[in-house]
Amino acid sequence: MLKRARFIIILLLFSSAVYAGGSKVILDNGIKFIENKRDYNPTFSLVIMIKGGLFLENDKNSGIGNIALSTWVKSSELLKYVEEKGGSLHASNGSDFAEISLSIPSKYIDSVLPLLEKLFFERKIDDKIFDNEKRITLMRIKTILDRPDEYAIKNFMKTTYNGFPYSRDVSGDYDTVDKLTIDDIKSYLNKLISGKNMIVSIAGSFEKEQSEKLKTFFEKLNEGHEIKIDCNGSEIVDTKKVELPHKNIKQAKLFLGFDAPPANSNDYIKVKLLADVLGGGMSSVFFNILRKEKGYAYSVGSFYPSKLCNSRFVNYIGMNYENVDDAVATFLSVGKNPEKYISKEDVSKAKNYLMGRILMEAQTNYKRAWYAAFFELLGLGYDFFDSYIDNLENITLEDIIIVAKKYINDKYTLFILKPTN
Known part of the structure; x- marks a missing residue:
């Protein structure tokens, strides 16, 4: 309780200095x-x-x-x-x-x-x-x-x-x-x-x-014509599996991607947090299961890029090729049954890590200017960072379970780079 109180005080101090x-x-x-x-x-x-x-x-x-x-x-x-x-x-x-x-x-x-x-x-x-x-x-x-x-x-x-x-x-x-x-x-x-x-x-x-x-x-620059971004075709329509041999590797590299929302979605921040909960570091769910328990991976994680159109929620792992099928099954099982694998502590740790990383990063003038332009371009507003922090703090375990089930499903892209042997 004391640790959480200290974190909130630090958060408030940083927020007033960085985002006002x-x-x-x-x-x-x-x-x-x-x-x-x-x-x-x-x-x-x-x-x-x-x-x-x-x-x-x-x-x-x-x-x-x-x-x-x-x-x-x-x-x-x-x-x-x-x-x-x-x-x-x-x-x-x-x-x-x-x-x-x-x-x-x-x-x-x-x-x-x-x-x-x-x-x-x-x-x-x-x-x-x-x-x-x-x-x-x-x-x-x-x-x-x-x-x-x-x-x-x-x-x-x-x-x-x-x-x-x-x-x-x-x-x-x-x-x-x-x-x-x-x-x-x-x-x-x-x-x-x-x-x-x-x-x-x-x-x-x-x-x-x-x-x-x-x-x-x-203001002296030409007005030009507004570029219209057409997002039709950015979604995953069918499940695809592609394997490609590579002569210079000894272990397979697996990327499992699911259709994910554009940055202007109400689920945007929740899915960002989900990526850290599942694959954001050595305390993440996938690291504990696939690296610590099963000993499969030399690297494992998740990421969700911010996009104007449909993005991808990507799980990745580097491992021996013979363990590929079980790794895919594990990724899918966690997504379909998140309540069995994700705890309140997992969400709290990921939330603190993500908030701390963003707040420290945004102390520089470059990042402050960058984030304002970035969120404005995405349609979220130049001052969205204030809302980002507030919304992130309010995300619950139930929210994470809902978005995990919503986006980690049977429609995905599986790409495997495998050793030639």
Whole structure:
């Protein structure tokens, strides 16, 4: 009881420090501009998320997003300046959105602003940097067999989404990346950078005048056309089982995925917690059964990615191939009979771990800006983190049992990467 009281006090202290304040305005060109002033931390972070991700790619240009974004940022004067001042500037593409993020000591904000404006309005693509990014990407794709875990996840996603945009890997395929040109990159960026699909989130120590300059600058970007995300085809329709041999592994890698809700679902936080209860660490249900009791696994766990469309609740395990059938049966049994395996203590431990991890992570200005943009893009609202913590605290054992039975069922994708022998 005393331990729980201490945890609640810590939670309240962190919550008031991390999540208080924040505001959002919509600029004339459709950009959602979010700011969170935190003057006690003399750093500044800016996160830009642009809706689209894999939905802006196709079978002919798969992988263009990552190469375009990395080439664009690395070709800029901004990157050199930020790194010289001890800051960071990154850009990448994801399943639902592209991200550009910048973090720097606050005293350099005024110097960064004109370089940031130049990044967007005087877009430069360096030939040598493009060739190098393309070469590195092709080499990584070519050597994926040397990274069995990555290879297994890539093929699981390809199997479970079966032609839906999420089935493509953000790195792309060798043939599509090999054919990309600088003109392709420029055309992609012109289409990507549009106000109606953009969220700009800032956090840290900054002056009102600096914030207003950012708004004025971003408001000059083209409005563009809003990207409509069509989620038809993202659900699991039929049970699939695929086994793929791999000559460089001695143990099988098993991924068992179930249809899971998009992030705007009322079940979102409950399923997030379920993933930690079942496979979130050494005190999780699956770890205790499959690793401690049965001695099957060298690694076991669960994950549930946040997606705009239907996600997957994935159980994974690395083990000897002869134990695969029993492992699958165990995963299914726990899902269908969660009341036999999950206790109040399991839920409480997972809840405390998840809350602590999120609260500690969100102490940085970068993560504060990132979460605000992320939840806004998912349709949950820039201030959803406040609700996230409250809702997480109120989840009960009964809630977890209900969502386990709801989502862990007989309709799933089973992918096994197995030794050739």
